[in-house]
Amino acid sequence: MSAASGGVADLAEVMARLRRECAWTAAQTHESLTRYLLEEAHEVLAAFDGGDPNEVRDELGDLLFQVVFHAQVASERPAADGGFDLDDVAAGIAAKLRRRNPHVFAGGEARTPEEIDAAWQAVKAQEATRASVHDGIPLALPALMYADKVLKRLGDPKVEGDDLGSRLLALVAEARAAGLDPEAELRRTVRALPDLP
Structure with missing residues (x-):
């Protein structure tokens, strides 16, 4: 196929x-x-x-x-x-994928998933200048996904605080440290709840 x-x-x-x-x-x-x-x-x-x-x-x-x-x-x-047009969209994403995957298309040396992600992020950082850590992250994203992206951009800082928002953010940081997607984990757990009697 x-x-x-x-x-x-x-x-x-x-x-x-x-x-x-x-x-x-x-x-x-x-x-x-x-x-x-x-x-x-x-x-x-x-x-x-x-x-x-x-x-x-x-x-x-x-x-x-x-x-x-x-x-x-x-x-x-x-x-x-x-x-x-659609060809422009396809050509644009194909060019971006070639540029951001030098280990496949340009003799880059990244081999492990972690090295590949680091190389991707390095190329991505060269492509865009940001005035804020929030630039380019859609505000309409679900809150857990938004928090995950911001924490990643900030280099995964330690999160402290007693208010609910800080505690939720700390859980997102905990998920990131464990290599888990907080959005997917919460969705999976909620879907596993027992149905109404």
Whole structure:
């Protein structure tokens, strides 16, 4: 099975036709679609939690549709006005992955997961200048995920304090120190709670 085939091109053609011939689809904007993008991302997570490969495939398809939809909307603007298409999106992420994985594409020497992550972070740091540790982290992220990213950027400082927020942040730090994703751990634990009697 190839990593990519005519299916993606077919989806792009379907999307372009929907934009031309479906009044609802044609009326959508990046802003009107944001809720669907977020919903589909959460549905992918739920499918992973459920463990059914067919559901995972279907939900990933719904999420991919959102990416293709946004790229189609953007392609309808001239490049001079910020327009881009699905090929631009794919080329951009491919270039980023080559740049951030020098151990695969540029003779880099990182081999262990820790070395690879450090090399990735070093390249990423060179690409962006930040005025704040919060720059580039979406405020809409779930709080545990947001805290995880900020702590990582700060170099995993010791967290102290007696208020609830500090205690929660300390638990995120504890999860990071154990190599665990606090968001995934909490979601897994909550899903394991007994159902209503």
